[in-house]
Amino acid sequence: MVQCPSCARPCEPRLFCQKCGAPLGVELDLFAALGLPRKLRLDARELERIYHETGRRIHPDRFASAAPAVRRASLNSTALLTRAYRTLRDPISRGRYWLELNGEKLAENNQRVPAALAETVFEVQEQLAELRAARDGGADALGAALRERRAELENSIATTQEELQRNFARWDEGTGERQVLLNGLKSALSAIAYLRTLTRDVDRALEGAPAGLAG
Amino acid sequence: MARIFGIDLGTTNSLIAMMDGDRPRIFADAETGNPLLPSVVAIAPRGETFVGERAIAMEPHLTVERDGRIHAVGFEGGEAGAVIRSVKRYMGLGGAEVAAEDRHRYSFADFSGAAVRFAIGGRTFTPPQISAEILRALKARAETATGEPVERVVITVPAYFNDGQRQATKDAGRLAGLEVVRLVNEPTAASLAYGLNQLAEGRVAVYDLGGGTFDISILNIEGGIFEVLATNGDTHLGGDDFDRLLVDLLLEDVAPQMRLDRHIWNSARGAAEAAKKHLSAHDEAEMTLRLPDREVRRTITRVEFEGLAGPLVERSLERCRMALADAGLSAHEVAAVVLVGGSTRMPLVRARVAELFGREPLCSLDPDHVVALGAAVQAGVLMGSRSDMLLLDVVPLSLGIETMGGLMERLIHRNTTIPTSVTEGFTTGVDNQTHVDIHVLQGERELAADCRSLARFKLGPIEPQPAGLPRIEVTFLIDANGILNVTARDQRTGREHSVDVKPSYGLTDDEIERMLEESIDLGEQDLEQRMLIAARNDAAQLLGALSRQLGEYHSLIEADERLKIEECASKLDRARHGTDRAYISSLVEELNRLTTPFAERIMDRAIAQALEKKSVEELS
Numbered sequence: 001m002v003q004c005p006s007c008a009r010p011c012e013p014r015l016f017c018q019k020c021g022a023p024l025g026v027e028l029d030l031f032a033a034l035g036l037p038r039k040l041r042l043d044a045r046e047l048e049r050i051y052h053e054t055g056r057r058i059h060p061d062r063f064a065s066a067a068p069a070v071r072r073a074s075l076n077s078t079a080l081l082t083r084a085y086r087t088l089r090d091p092i093s094r095g096r097y098w099l100e101l102n103g104e105k106l107a108e109n110n111q112r113v114p115a116a117l118a119e120t121v122f123e124v125q126e127q128l129a130e131l132r133a134a135r136d137g138g139a140d141a142l143g144a145a146l147r148e149r150r151a152e153l154e155n156s157i158a159t160t161q162e163e164l165q166r167n168f169a170r171w172d173e174g175t176g177e178r179q180v181l182l183n184g185l186k187s188a189l190s191a192i193a194y195l196r197t198l199t200r201d202v203d204r205a206l207e208g209a210p211a212g213l214a215g
Numbered sequence: 216m217a218r219i220f221g222i223d224l225g226t227t228n229s230l231i232a233m234m235d236g237d238r239p240r241i242f243a244d245a246e247t248g249n250p251l252l253p254s255v256v257a258i259a260p261r262g263e264t265f266v267g268e269r270a271i272a273m274e275p276h277l278t279v280e281r282d283g284r285i286h287a288v289g290f291e292g293g294e295a296g297a298v299i300r301s302v303k304r305y306m307g308l309g310g311a312e313v314a315a316e317d318r319h320r321y322s323f324a325d326f327s328g329a330a331v332r333f334a335i336g337g338r339t340f341t342p343p344q345i346s347a348e349i350l351r352a353l354k355a356r357a358e359t360a361t362g363e364p365v366e367r368v369v370i371t372v373p374a375y376f377n378d379g380q381r382q383a384t385k386d387a388g389r390l391a392g393l394e395v396v397r398l399v400n401e402p403t404a405a406s407l408a409y410g411l412n413q414l415a416e417g418r419v420a421v422y423d424l425g426g427g428t429f430d431i432s433i434l435n436i437e438g439g440i441f442e443v444l445a446t447n448g449d450t451h452l453g454g455d456d457f458d459r460l461l462v463d464l465l466l467e468d469v470a471p472q473m474r475l476d477r478h479i480w481n482s483a484r485g486a487a488e489a490a491k492k493h494l495s496a497h498d499e500a501e502m503t504l505r506l507p508d509r510e511v512r513r514t515i516t517r518v519e520f521e522g523l524a525g526p527l528v529e530r531s532l533e534r535c536r537m538a539l540a541d542a543g544l545s546a547h548e549v550a551a552v553v554l555v556g557g558s559t560r561m562p563l564v565r566a567r568v569a570e571l572f573g574r575e576p577l578c579s580l581d582p583d584h585v586v587a588l589g590a591a592v593q594a595g596v597l598m599g600s601r602s603d604m605l606l607l608d609v610v611p612l613s614l615g616i617e618t619m620g621g622l623m624e625r626l627i628h629r630n631t632t633i634p635t636s637v638t639e640g641f642t643t644g645v646d647n648q649t650h651v652d653i654h655v656l657q658g659e660r661e662l663a664a665d666c667r668s669l670a671r672f673k674l675g676p677i678e679p680q681p682a683g684l685p686r687i688e689v690t691f692l693i694d695a696n697g698i699l700n701v702t703a704r705d706q707r708t709g710r711e712h713s714v715d716v717k718p719s720y721g722l723t724d725d726e727i728e729r730m731l732e733e734s735i736d737l738g739e740q741d742l743e744q745r746m747l748i749a750a751r752n753d754a755a756q757l758l759g760a761l762s763r764q765l766g767e768y769h770s771l772i773e774a775d776e777r778l779k780i781e782e783c784a785s786k787l788d789r790a791r792h793g794t795d796r797a798y799i800s801s802l803v804e805e806l807n808r809l810t811t812p813f814a815e816r817i818m819d820r821a822i823a824q825a826l827e828k829k830s831v832e833e834l835s
Contacts, residue, residue: 052438052440052605055440055605055607056440056602056605059605059607059695060634060694060695061397061593061596061597061605061606061695062599062602064219064396064397064597064598065216065597065598065599075634075692075694075695076636076692078634078695079634079635079636079692079693080636082631082632082633082634082635083635083636083637085632086631086632086635
């Protein structure tokens with residue numbers, strides 16, 4: 001139990017006081033912040049509705065003239081709400097957060113090429129190198145091939161995202177061994193991260209911008 | 216609870232407004248009826264300040280250049296004074312950050328590390344101090360109109376303002392004796408004004424090209440929630456830059472040393488601005504510039520102007536494309552485009568924006584008023600009168616820290632909804648290290664050196680331990696104003712660390728306190744008393760200047776003209792010891808009117824002399 005900075009009554013640690021509705025400013029895990037059970041499959045519309053409804057209630061705009069402690073609680077709770085919404089809205093960052101909750105995380109910078117993607121990665125890099133070398137002549141045909149390649153990458157991302165959703169379902173249904181599910185989650189997430197980087201490199205090459213700048 | 220007022224602190228003009236029932240209302244100048252207060256501040260030789268039209272009226276008296284310094288004509292002692300326009304371009308900048316074209320405009324203390332300061336008459340003034348004068352004038356205007364004290368305000372800032380620029384705006388409010396309840400982004404404020412009457416709903420793009428800054432914000436407006444999806448901009452792109460194109464054209468054939476003369480430059484700027492406005496409704500405009508030896512005339516067609524202005528407009532469109540990409544939208548998915556800022560009156564801007572988004576932009580609310588109207592709406596929301604409305608804005612630039620090897624590690628990405636926070640763990644690198652230095656950066660580049668330094672702070676003291684053992688959690692929180700707050704906690708002991716964040720270019724709390732003490736505190740006196748004092752000061756100012764001018768320049772005045780002026784002056788001298796403020800003000804105005812031709816003759820001579828001196832120097 002925590003004490004509400006607004007009405008001073010004891011209440012459950014949530015984003016806002018169940019008695020007076022004022023923000024509590026306590027730290028919570030991101031599912032609890034939105035009042036959700038720890039489930040990986042989420043409805044985006046419902047998530048947005050909760051975000052807006054809670055935002056209306058606890059946002060600093062509502063407490064501009066309140067006591068400093070209440071204003072601080074409002075600021076902290078709203079920052080937490082925003083973080084929870086942004087993290088859980090996107091399946092990729094939601095998956096990453098799930099790893100974190102399970103005491104795991106993806107390798108920094110994700111340098112190692114996932115085995116299943118090795119061939120694709122090699123081919124794309126080769127195409128990019130050809131395009132760079134052929135800036136003056138024959139670039140059109142290479143560009144067309146690269147655009148085709150880009151569509152393939154998009155497809156792979158979509159497929160991997162479906163795989164991710166199946167992994168989410170197994171967590172939620174409690175079917176499957178924990179370590180297997182964790183490994184499945186990690187491999188799907190790192191594949192998506194890698195495919196996205198690859199797509200970005202292709203986009204930059206197509207725009208003619210040197211890779212590795214800005215962004 | 217004291218009422219909250221809304222202020223648009225613009226580069227060119229500033230406004231103040233409040234909610235009147237369920238509608239926002241802008242306060243106009245009591246005498247002229249003009250709702251726009253020109254963002255112009257004159258600092259007279261003895262430190263008196265003038266704002267708006269009065270500051271503009273001072274310009275001829277304060278901007279004559281001799282010996283490479285600005286000298287005041289017509290004031291006791293002939294010390295330097297200055298008239299400062301577009302102070303917003305300098306807000307929150309370090310000396311080295313001042314744009315090249317902004318450097319020769321005024322005298323500055325220096326361009327090295329610290330916050331930029333204007334050097335005027337042996338004193339220095341920070342941009343927040345100058346802005347505070349504008350805020351004071353707005354405050355007085357609303358107090359006169361409502362009869363109630365103005366203490367709490369919402370101030371709008373360009374969406375693309377960085378942390379330092381926002382902090383400087385808050386500092387200006389504090390220096391003006393105001394509590395800045397909230398900083399609101401200008402395009403977002405504009406969307407509130409449009410959204411209030413359901414003039415725009417769904418996905419809305421706000422294109423805001425003001426006097427000095429450009430912003431583009433993409434919002435989703437639905438069910439009273441104004442959610443910014445992405446914002447982008449350029450804090451050095453605005454009407455001033457379009458004026459400069461025409462100034463350069465007008466000064467093309469003028470000798471270089473004359474071009475640098477501040478008086479000539481100012482006259483050229485005035486002619487350029489007028490021509491630019493004229494071209495919004497006509498195909499051709501003529502600019503005239505009076506030089507000591509001749510008159511320069513230049514005719515410019517709209518086609519010619521648009522050819523010059525095209526690249527500037529294209530710069531703004533590039534920013535629009537970036538914002539759309541960040542919002543994950545294509546241009547045709549935007550349901551409405553709103554135009555904000557005086558510069559959107561240019562037909563070229565309207566045409567190019569319409570072309571980009573594939574639809575006619577909305578401009579049913581005056582582009583010069585809409586930000587102030589929105590500021591008032593947000594003030595109403597903050598007072599609790601509109602609990603159905605909620606504004607969710609974003610941070611315009613990524614925030615991060617410098618890591619080993621001089622890289623920028625992003626902790627909060629641009630276009631993240633605010634308020635937001637992130638917690639990062641830090642430890643020591645060598646045994647028994649007692650402090651960890653943290654350098655906070657803002658920007659989108661990979662190298663720390665290419666990002667803007669925001670602040671530095673020291674974590675500690677840390678108990679001496681082997682390297683890597685201490686765990687300190689630092690929370691970076693960006694509040695609803697878009698301003699960074701830092702707190703730190705020792706993970707092992709749970710003890711809060713004090714974090715003394717030293718802004719890289721801004722003012723520390725101590726500096727602000729000192730400036731507050733230095734400024735003349737009239738806040739305690741009642742409104743009428745304050746206005747009476749102001750009127751008396753004006754009178755004393757004018758009379759002092761006049762008596763000196765009548766002595767020094769007696770050859771420039773006819774006997775009957777002198778008689779009329781002296782008669783009016785003696786009336787004013789008697790009146791200023793009384794308490795009839797309106798009478799004093801009307802006499803000041805009358806005397807100003809009577810002496811204008813005389814002042815102009817003095818000015819002409821001063822310029823002629825200054826130029827003569829220059830040419831003698833060049834010959835020798």
